[in-house]
Ligand SMILES: CC(C)=CCC/C(C)=C/CC/C(C)=C/CC/C(C)=C/CC/C(C)=C/CC/C(C)=C/CC/C(C)=C/COP(=O)(O)OP(=O)(O)O
Ligand SMILES: O=P(O)(O)OC[C@@H](O)CO
């Protein structure tokens with residue numbers, strides 16, 4: 658299933674972290690909609706290729722969320738390209754993207770590439786620091802970013818990112834109210850089925866990352882919590 662509009666759940670695997678073959682099998686066969694490979698630091702061509710080839714043993718859709726130019730490689734079903742809408746540094750909004758299109762533009766299969774409009778809300782997470790994101794946002798700010806993603810930029814994905822911290826469900830609810838065509842991803846701090854269910858009421862897709870490396874059994878239960 659390669660259409661994100663039909664997804665409910667994704668696991669985000671960090672190429673910079675270890676996962677055993679048996680745990681990886683359970684993740685890939687869990688019923689999740691997709692595996693996203695990505696992280697904010699320590700992502701190299703070697704560790705991306707290694708994880709991709711291991712996930713490729715299974716039929717689950719496999720996506721590379723690009724975080725640097727060095728680790729881009731063919732072989733994924735889809736490529737997610739973050740642009741951080743609330744970054745204060747143009748580099749993370751469209752700067753690196755310009756360089757990437759200059760370098761790879763003629764090679765790209767545009768049908769495999771989806772832009773993610775990120776709104777980073779946990780000021781302490783690595784991605785917020787790296788991109789100098791202004792995470793001090795109120796509901797109106799977040800709603801405005803959601804409306805920009807959908808109506809101005811016609812982005813396929815709007816991503817509310819609390820990486821490492823469980824977020825404010827009311828903000829997710831508010832953003833969803835303004836999104837009809839753009840798919841709403843929520844990620845951050847989901848550790849168990851109850852939290853997955855809560856965020857999954859409003860987010861189209863919930864993304865679970867760190868919990869896989871912290872409490873694997875509970876993380877797996879997040880799939881059934883949101884799948885109908
Ligand atoms: C040959 C071939 C396959 C061609 C394909 C061509 C292709 C797809 C080209 C790409 C074109 C393009 C426009 C690329 C963009 C390049 C790029 C690097 C853009 C910048 C992306 C960006 C804004 C990154 C900032 C960081 C960020 C938002 C990362 C998202 C992931 C994230 C937040 C992960 C969580 O981090 P984690 O490490 O887990 O954090 P914790 O440790 O705190 O948990
Ligand atoms: O790692 P966690 O906190 O689950 O967040 C998932 C994802 O949104 C990170 O980009």
Ligand SMILES: [Mg+2]
Pocket residue numbers: 671696866867
């Ligand atoms: Mg992480």
